[in-house]
Amino acid sequence: MSRIIDPRDALPKYYQLVNILRQQIEEGELTPLQPIPSERQLEELYNISRTTIRQAIEILTRQGFLYREHGRGTFVSPQKLQKGLFELTNFSEDMRMRGLEPGQIILDFEPIEAPPKVAQHLELPEANRKVLRIERIRLGDGIPMGLQTSYLALSDNQTITRQELERSGSLYAILQEKFHIIPTEADETLEVTLATPREATLLQVSEGSPLLLSERTLWSQYRRAVEFVKILYRGDRYKYFLKLTR
């Protein structure tokens, strides 16, 4: 990582500065509660305009790395506020963040007619309710963590094969690389349920064990509903992390 801003770089200058500052924070060069150089000083340091600098600081502030105090300066956040920022993550990322190796067992992979509830969440027209149903056991270090059922709303010319999913492991990666669909927003609900006999067997818990049920509707960058996904997490193994801001 370079420490200067290169105008010829394809990366915008403000983003180059974001990277430089974040690196300095992560490497401890800038330490928590200490002020970073003022905006005018950064102008001098990197030979870029204040507009650009403010754009970079705004991003790092929103991400929780920095905080500003009017009239005093811009400061590095305590670590507590730096990591685990609330972001839209998929299961694999989630597991890796917890230090576990993600894995999966594909139980089902077939196109079906969407059930009413799924059709409603995906806002499918009556005419075409074909969705791809994928059911998987999700593993962390080889141990079942959750049972995931995805319903994908894809166009007729967008197809995914079971082999692709087995190879890649991440649905989101396939969506992005193959169809340029980027998951940008999601609605999610969390609630408690009890394991049915089938769920209990698959998750290796006893029948009636408490589970954490997450239901999520995923939206692409074009504001189109892409996926409705249900995940049943083992109540004894899974804890949900959030970071809230106002």
Place this chain on the structure above:
Amino acid sequence: MSRIIDPRDALPKYYQLVNILRQQIEEGELTPLQPIPSERQLEELYNISRTTIRQAIEILTRQGFLYREHGRGTFVSPQKLQKGLFELTNFSEDMRMRGLEPGQIILDFEPIEAPPKVAQHLELPEANRKVLRIERIRLGDGIPMGLQTSYLALSDNQTITRQELERSGSLYAILQEKFHIIPTEADETLEVTLATPREATLLQVSEGSPLLLSERTLWSQYRRAVEFVKILYRGDRYKYFLKLTR
């Protein structure tokens, strides 16, 4: 709500524009999936600079009201993405959003020595571990929804009385009005547990019923840990809503 930007207004211009646009969206004057006027047109319309306009649109975009497409324009989000934006809410706000009348029964209100786990989350020094413990049953339309235990880290000169809490109902309102402490960020975890006999009685469920356990550490605008709060929600009555972005 005025439809023009007043330079003499104490409110910054970009924020006045935010209000104008949001009102137009909420009143249906700007409809979902339709483009709003381009940045150059807004310059003409309101006689403000593009810098200011972009600042306003950036806010509405982040809040989910608008989305931008490079080379095409800026558009109003489908309703789905407008409401229930992910924000830090307190119990009262949460209940009202669900159309329920919030209520409470105060079970405990006393200063105590913080238990180790609480002290750790609040990052209390060994020397002073006094916290205010408040235990409440939270009601929605008179029915128990959750059992909440708060631990407040207040300075010696910051005191809250039980009467104040009974009158106001909202701890956050008191913190803000009396001490100018604004809750800005929080870490939260969600998991599943089973009701102990005491919890079962208080929540009017049977012993061993599944509950949703939320643990939250709250931070002020000055990056100081203010509150550690545990809420046990009835598994059969409560569903947690989120909106995720990336």
Place this chain on the structure above:
DNA sequence: TAATACAAGTGGTAGTGACCACATTACAAC
């Protein structure tokens, strides 16, 4: 007819300059 090139309009990036609001410090006046 189909492919290509161009022009116009959109948001994205960047610089400059100005002034305001707020916090802190140093210093003078009391």
Place this chain on the structure above:
DNA sequence: GTTGTAATGTGGTCACTACCACTTGTATTA
């Protein structure tokens, strides 16, 4: 010593300008 004040430095707001990247529609060309 305490108080008030001015200077300085910080982030916050705003205007104006320029050019780039991307999308779309239209005209041109093969």
